[in-house]
Amino acid sequence: MSLVNTLRSRPPEAQLEAAGSKTSHRHTFLTMLPALPVMAWVLLFLLVPMAIMAVFSLWRYHNFDLQPVWNLDNYRAVLEQATYTRIMLRTLKIAVMVTLGCVVLAYPFAYFLARRVSRWRGALIILVLIPFWTSFLIRTYAWMSILARNGVINSTLRWLGLINQPIQLLYTVGAVVVAGIYLFLPFAVLSIYTSLEKLGYSLEEAAMDLGAGPWATFRRVTFPLSLAGIQAAVIFVFVPTLGLFITPALLGGANSTMIGNLQVTIFKNSLDFALGSALSFAVLAVALATVALFGRSVDLERVYAGGIGQIGRKSSAVGGGGFGLFALYAAAIYLFLFLPVIFLILFSFNSSSGGAFPPPGYTLAWYHEALNDPWLMGSVWNSLMIAVLAAIVSVALSAPGAYAIVRYRFPGRTLLRQALIIPLIIPTIMLGFGLMLLFDRLGVDLSIITIVAGHVTYVLPYAFFVIAAQQYGFDKSLEEAAMDLGANRLKTFWYVTLPLMVPGLIAAGLFSFTLSLDEFIITFLLSGTTQTLPLYVWGMLRTIVSPTVNAVATVIVAASFVFVGAFLLFQTLAGRRASSPRRG
Amino acid sequence: MPADLELRDVSKRFGDVVALESISLEIQRGEFVTLLGPSGCGKTTTLRIVAGLEHESSGSVSIRGEQVNCIPPYRRNVNTVFQNYALFPHMSVFDNVAFGLRVKRVPRAGIGRAVGQALEQVHLSGFERRRPHELSGGQQQRVALARALINQPAILLLDEPLGALDLKLRKEMQLELKRVHREVGITFVYVTHDQEEALTLSDRIAVMNAGKIIQLGTPLEVYEHPRTSFVANFVGVSNMIEAVVCGRSLDALVVAIDASLQFKKTTNNPPALNQRVLVVVRPEKVRIGRGEDGLRGQIEDVVYLGNRVTFVVRLRNGMIIHAEDQAGRLVGGAFEIGRPVAVNWDPADCLLFDPTHGQLVE
Numbered sequence: 001m002s003l004v005n006t007l008r009s010r011p012p013e014a015q016l017e018a019a020g021s022k023t024s025h026r027h028t029f030l031t032m033l034p035a036l037p038v039m040a041w042v043l044l045f046l047l048v049p050m051a052i053m054a055v056f057s058l059w060r061y062h063n064f065d066l067q068p069v070w071n072l073d074n075y076r077a078v079l080e081q082a083t084y085t086r087i088m089l090r091t092l093k094i095a096v097m098v099t100l101g102c103v104v105l106a107y108p109f110a111y112f113l114a115r116r117v118s119r120w121r122g123a124l125i126i127l128v129l130i131p132f133w134t135s136f137l138i139r140t141y142a143w144m145s146i147l148a149r150n151g152v153i154n155s156t157l158r159w160l161g162l163i164n165q166p167i168q169l170l171y172t173v174g175a176v177v178v179a180g181i182y183l184f185l186p187f188a189v190l191s192i193y194t195s196l197e198k199l200g201y202s203l204e205e206a207a208m209d210l211g212a213g214p215w216a217t218f219r220r221v222t223f224p225l226s227l228a229g230i231q232a233a234v235i236f237v238f239v240p241t242l243g244l245f246i247t248p249a250l251l252g253g254a255n256s257t258m259i260g261n262l263q264v265t266i267f268k269n270s271l272d273f274a275l276g277s278a279l280s281f282a283v284l285a286v287a288l289a290t291v292a293l294f295g296r297s298v299d300l301e302r303v304y305a306g307g308i309g310q311i312g313r314k315s316s317a318v319g320g321g322g323f324g325l326f327a328l329y330a331a332a333i334y335l336f337l338f339l340p341v342i343f344l345i346l347f348s349f350n351s352s353s354g355g356a357f358p359p360p361g362y363t364l365a366w367y368h369e370a371l372n373d374p375w376l377m378g379s380v381w382n383s384l385m386i387a388v389l390a391a392i393v394s395v396a397l398s399a400p401g402a403y404a405i406v407r408y409r410f411p412g413r414t415l416l417r418q419a420l421i422i423p424l425i426i427p428t429i430m431l432g433f434g435l436m437l438l439f440d441r442l443g444v445d446l447s448i449i450t451i452v453a454g455h456v457t458y459v460l461p462y463a464f465f466v467i468a469a470q471q472y473g474f475d476k477s478l479e480e481a482a483m484d485l486g487a488n489r490l491k492t493f494w495y496v497t498l499p500l501m502v503p504g505l506i507a508a509g510l511f512s513f514t515l516s517l518d519e520f521i522i523t524f525l526l527s528g529t530t531q532t533l534p535l536y537v538w539g540m541l542r543t544i545v546s547p548t549v550n551a552v553a554t555v556i557v558a559a560s561f562v563f564v565g566a567f568l569l570f571q572t573l574a575g576r577r578a579s580s581p582r583r584g
Numbered sequence: 585m586p587a588d589l590e591l592r593d594v595s596k597r598f599g600d601v602v603a604l605e606s607i608s609l610e611i612q613r614g615e616f617v618t619l620l621g622p623s624g625c626g627k628t629t630t631l632r633i634v635a636g637l638e639h640e641s642s643g644s645v646s647i648r649g650e651q652v653n654c655i656p657p658y659r660r661n662v663n664t665v666f667q668n669y670a671l672f673p674h675m676s677v678f679d680n681v682a683f684g685l686r687v688k689r690v691p692r693a694g695i696g697r698a699v700g701q702a703l704e705q706v707h708l709s710g711f712e713r714r715r716p717h718e719l720s721g722g723q724q725q726r727v728a729l730a731r732a733l734i735n736q737p738a739i740l741l742l743d744e745p746l747g748a749l750d751l752k753l754r755k756e757m758q759l760e761l762k763r764v765h766r767e768v769g770i771t772f773v774y775v776t777h778d779q780e781e782a783l784t785l786s787d788r789i790a791v792m793n794a795g796k797i798i799q800l801g802t803p804l805e806v807y808e809h810p811r812t813s814f815v816a817n818f819v820g821v822s823n824m825i826e827a828v829v830c831g832r833s834l835d836a837l838v839v840a841i842d843a844s845l846q847f848k849k850t851t852n853n854p855p856a857l858n859q860r861v862l863v864v865v866r867p868e869k870v871r872i873g874r875g876e877d878g879l880r881g882q883i884e885d886v887v888y889l890g891n892r893v894t895f896v897v898r899l900r901n902g903m904i905i906h907a908e909d910q911a912g913r914l915v916g917g918a919f920e921i922g923r924p925v926a927v928n929w930d931p932a933d934c935l936l937f938d939p940t941h942g943q944l945v946e
Contacts, residue, residue: 205637206670208657210684211735217658220687224674 032410034400049434074278171253195229243427446528586649594643621792878928
């Protein structure tokens with residue numbers, strides 16, 4: 001079920017209310033009160049920026065100034081000028097290749113997880129989730145040291161005597177595609193896994209019982225019923241690939257510029273907001289068309305909430321074959337997911353400053369250097385501060401909003417839900433452009449405050465849906481019991497609802513914190529002179545790649561492992577608390 | 585002719601848990617046999633082993649004389665009606681029913697005709713284009729039945745197929761199943777925990793508990809002559825009264841429940857003096873009267889059930905006895921709540937069991 005449908009199909013009536021008995025204006029206002037802050041935020045920082053972009057895309061840019069002259073020239077330029085169309089087509093081509101690669105690689109792997117393992121399933125899925133949580137920038141960078149002229153692949157091939165001269169791997173379209181597959185594979189695996197896991201065994205058993213062999217069962221039952229998962233995978237991979245910026249900038253050459261790079265150049269350098277906005281809407285159109293085409297049966301909520309499916313039925317004798325082959329394949333995928341990060345960690349101890357492979361010796365010098373870099377430490381401090389603020393604000397906005405949206409029906413409720421889905425289905429870079437234009441119009445100077453505002457807007461849907469998901473799973477009879485026992489609404493909230501919500505709030509906070517800490521593109525557009533850790537790392541990568549960056553990257557990876565662990569812990573606690581103990 | 589189904593010493597372990605312990609069962613062609621027992625007794629596991637969806641840990645399974653232990657489910661000549669129906673949600677009713685023939689590569693024309701017949705048989709003609717989610721529970725049930733029957737299996741396995749239906753529909757579907765069974769003449773193996781359903785439907789019932797078949801027999805045998813106190817209690821309602829042997833001869837014994845009720849019962853093998861026994865008597869065999877003849881107590885509750893009345897009698901020693909009056913003669917008047925009464929029964933109508941291992945004292 002799609003997130004949109006999920007939210008729509010849930011019983012919208014106010015469950016704790018005697019429906020229709022109190023429909024006074026005062027009552028309506030009271031029920032929407034908790035949701036007002038989040039509604040205001042979404043309006044100001046999400047919908048208004050989009051509207052500004054829409055307007056600007058129809059204005060004229062002349063002599064470094066935007067003039068309110070309505071015209072379609074910007075769109076004409078986007079569709080007709082060869083420079084733009086070439087980059088757009090290339091972006092589409094790369095996105096299609098990355099999407100195909102992800103789906104094809106992910107399917108057998110997800111099938112393995114859902115059908116061939118039972119005991120270790122939880123652990124194996126957490127392993128897939130870990131890279132999903134590890135810094136995007138760092139994971140992209142990891143490929144630089146693998147694909148470089150003296151990198152892991154070239155060194156290995158030379159050592160094997162297969163080549164004499166290093167081959168050009170870095171700065172190619174191929175490098176962008178491979179890294180894209182690497183970056184988005186976990187999305188595809190989780191989407192497909194979720195659909196297979198939800199399917200359960202019983203239909204496959206029925207097919208076999210009716211005489212279908214393993215292949216016929218797969219072709220006629222399993223595969224058609226997992227199409228929803230494939231569609232979800234397409235959206236989760238294709239849409240963010242359209243907005244790639246870091247990856248082509250670091251791994252691609254001049255001939256692999258993508259739309260993201262073009263947009264950044266236009267918005268940040270030439271300041272042609274009109275053309276930039278039109279370009280953004282062209283990308284948006286492709287993204288929305290993809291969602292419309294594939295998005296009818298997507299369970300965003302589950303994937304984004306990072307939920308691990310329940311471990312299904314005890315056992316089934318059907319289709320146990322080919323375990324060895326599948327396991328081998330799964331091992332290869334895990335290697336693909338983890339080797340780049342492992343190399344990165346290895347290189348952080350490499351005594352060669354040129355990143356030679358295999359390392360001639362080991363040293364802690366780079367860690368020492370990193371610790372003694374005051375600029376680096378300053379950027380870490382900024383990042384932590386921003387992340388803490390973004391987490392607090394997003395949870396503070398989401399918690400009452402989610403509480404109200406699950407329980408009450410009020411004006412603007414549907415709009416709020418749909419608006420909150422926007423950041424999930426458009427490339428993140430678009431949020432950054434929109435906010436940039438908003439602050440420019442409002443005359444707000446870029447600072448740490450604008451970064452926090454940007455981050456809150458970016459993480460808000462995630463925090464909101466993590467909390468809302470828990471609220472939907474909430475056993476309403478607990479609150480009813482409290483009221484039945486004489487607690488008024490406030491006391492019920494204080495003694496029953498809130499304590500049960502706490503683990504979910506912490507999980508959402510951790511999620512927001514991690515996303516914010518790692519956020520690059522919005523920060524890049526809204527930072528002004530403020531340095532954050534990802535910006536600092538970016539700067540290091542753009543100038544001279546010193547091995548210090550490996551040490552920093554290793555610490556970031558280690559920290560994200562801790563956050564995943566903490567998040568999963570609280571997520572589990574939240575799930576356990578929300579439902580009352582089962583009988584029998 | 586070999587038996588349609590023969591299980592010999594079939595056991596199944598899940599890790600340390602023993603789900604089935606040496607089950608043996610022989611079912612003849614055309615029989616309707618029900619596996620009856622509480623949840624967790626191993627009845628569904630037995631069915632899944634016959635279907636090939638679960639592998640037995642030891643023992644042998646034969647279908648029409650051919651051992652099928654290593655044969656995968658899709659090459660076994662059995663089909664299953666699953667508990668949750670397991671209808672394919674992405675296929676229409678027609679495609680669901682046609683599934684078995686399609687995977688067997690039966691020509692198109694033959695499929696159309698066979699599906700038409702199968703749907704007719706379950707009274708669902710005209711529903712071909714519908715999707716499973718557009719059907720009611722009872723209709724889904726019929727589709728599942730048609731889908732399983734179209735392959736003309738040697739044995740049809742039914743795993744609590746009526747579990748999800750409401751009582752009225754259940755009764756209707758029970759009659760439907762009986763009719764279909766008569767018409768197709770295929771062997772049915774039916775799993776349920778509902779003893780009334782088992783009695784209604786079956787030619788024979790295998791009462792199971794804790795991974796074993798406790799008793800196998802016709803509904804009459806199982807109800808009238810339970811071999812253990814478990815069967816007596818699970819099939820139908822029984823009063824269970826503790827008593828002591830207070831006298832014995834070669835072929836009879838005297839049982840005392842208390843000073844007020846002693847009775848003589850003939851047995852082949854009477855237990856020792858002073859041994860405890862369990863007296864089991866069906867509520868409809870209990871006589872209730874105003875006199876002093878029998879166990880004395882008072883009426884604690886009267887449960888009116890339309891076609892019959894159950895009196896709940898609390899005896900002086902605190903025990904509860906249910907007495908059922910099917911004729912409706914006793915309603916009102918002297919048999920109101922709180923009235924003193926005495927209960928009694930014909931010694932021939934009760935059974936004696938050993939309280940330690942539950943075996944019948946014959």
